[in-house]
Amino acid sequence: xxxxxxxxxxxxxxxxxxxMNNGDCIEVAVANGKIAVRDSKNPDGNWLVYPPQSxxxxxxxxxxx
Numbered sequence: 001x002x003x004x005x006x007x008x009x010x011x012x013x014x015x016x017x018x019x020m021n022n023g024d025c026i027e028v029a030v031a032n033g034k035i036a037v038r039d040s041k042n043p044d045g046n047w048l049v050y051p052p053q054s055x056x057x058x059x060x061x062x063x064x065x
Contacts, residue, residue, distance in 0.1 A: 013048055028055075 011029035019040075027043070029036045035055040038047035038060035050058070 011036060013038070013043070 003020050009044050011031055013027040013029045015027045022024060025040050027040050029038075031049060033052070035050045035052060036047050037050065
């Protein structure tokens, strides 16, 4: 679901530096003050949008020490 008003190609998408270049990762971008997330294998497909606080909580839960 894409609820941000920006077009995906206008956003600055980033992925983890540790990710492989085989496309098996997600990309994130800031879109209208929210966090947009998409599948790097399908950059023209649907993308999800989360409030920054929800994204921070998610990152804290998945961090590997």
